[in-house]
Amino acid sequence: MTTDRPARDRSRRSADAKPLLEISRLSVDFRLDTSVVHAVQDVSLHVHAGETLAVVGESGSGKSATALSVLGLNPTPPCVYAGGEILFDGRDMLKLSEKELGAIRGRDIAMVFQDPMTCLDPLQRVGAQVAEVLRHHTGVSRAEAREAALAAMDEVGIPDPALRYRQYPHELSGGLRQRVMIATALVGRPRVLIADEPTTALDVTVQRQILDLLVTLQHKHGMAVVLITHDLAVVAETADRAVVMNKGKVVESGDVVDVFDRPADDYTRRLLAATPRLEAV
Numbered sequence: 001m002t003t004d005r006p007a008r009d010r011s012r013r014s015a016d017a018k019p020l021l022e023i024s025r026l027s028v029d030f031r032l033d034t035s036v037v038h039a040v041q042d043v044s045l046h047v048h049a050g051e052t053l054a055v056v057g058e059s060g061s062g063k064s065a066t067a068l069s070v071l072g073l074n075p076t077p078p079c080v081y082a083g084g085e086i087l088f089d090g091r092d093m094l095k096l097s098e099k100e101l102g103a104i105r106g107r108d109i110a111m112v113f114q115d116p117m118t119c120l121d122p123l124q125r126v127g128a129q130v131a132e133v134l135r136h137h138t139g140v141s142r143a144e145a146r147e148a149a150l151a152a153m154d155e156v157g158i159p160d161p162a163l164r165y166r167q168y169p170h171e172l173s174g175g176l177r178q179r180v181m182i183a184t185a186l187v188g189r190p191r192v193l194i195a196d197e198p199t200t201a202l203d204v205t206v207q208r209q210i211l212d213l214l215v216t217l218q219h220k221h222g223m224a225v226v227l228i229t230h231d232l233a234v235v236a237e238t239a240d241r242a243v244v245m246n247k248g249k250v251v252e253s254g255d256v257v258d259v260f261d262r263p264a265d266d267y268t269r270r271l272l273a274a275t276p277r278l279e280a281v
């Protein structure tokens with residue numbers, strides 16, 4: 001079976017360069033009443049500063065469970081971290097206390113999800129939610145946090161930030177809400193951004209704008225970006241390297257050009273064959 005093959009990494013990057021985030025042999029189980037789901041099995045991946053790594057695979061392949069593990073966000077129970085380590089800044093994230101993780105979330109490592117409505121508080125003005133991240137992590141004054149939030153909203157392309165600042169999430173379009181999420185993620189100037197299907201819920205034109213925005217911001221700030229997606233066209237347009245997952249395992253990894261032009265694994269070949277839009281990329 002293809003998934004039992006050792007994962008290949010055909011990256012051209014020097015083996016000496018130290019990754020900013022490195023997952024080694026991670027295994028994650030969900031222990032349910034009558035069964036155990038081995039959602040992530042022996043997964044290793046890494047990302048460097050200034051690099052975009054795509055984690056790609058079909059629904060249920062373990063992409064989100066892997067990403068959520070980085071910040072300890074899988075629900076426990078039923079989640080059990082069954083093995084491996086996640087190194088960030090020399091520390092194993094799996095060994096940190098909830099308090100230590102809380103200090104890293106949103107400040108050093110931030111996440112953007114598919115549906116901003118699940119993350120934004122419907123009862124709070126959006127600007128206050130962006131500012132709150134800074135207030136939480138730094139000792140800045142309310143006025144300073146407001147200024148920084150307005151600047152972040154401007155940076156992510158929200159027109160008339162002062163007006164939008166005072167609005168509630170339901171008053172914004174889906175694209176603007178996703179921009180607010182990105183502003184919330186970036187206002188703390190994280191070193192790693194994990195984006196889990198950030199454009200899946202958006203229409204094609206807005207998808208393109210949000211992807212362009214992520215690429216621009218990544219280059220500007222030199223962040224490491226982990227982009228989780230089932231959409232290979234998104235990977236082709238955005239990522240430097242790709243990790244392909246199937247049934248909880250990494251089946252292939254390497255530079256995007258190599259993975260797409262010369263896929264080594266049958267599963268990757270099938271994914272590519274099932275993505276007609278790629279012919280035009």
Ligand SMILES: Nc1ncnc2c1ncn2[C@@H]1O[C@H](COP(=O)(O)OP(=O)(O)OP(=O)(O)O)[C@@H](O)[C@H]1O
Nearest residue numbers: 030037039058059060061062063064065066075078
């Ligand atoms: N909280 C949970 N409780 C039980 N099982 C879970 C939980 N979260 C994920 N799983 C299971 O773990 C496996 C991997 O799920 P995961 O969400 O990581 O996949 P994915 O590749 O991100 O897919 P999708 O794009 O659909 O989210 C699936 O079998 C899923 O049903």
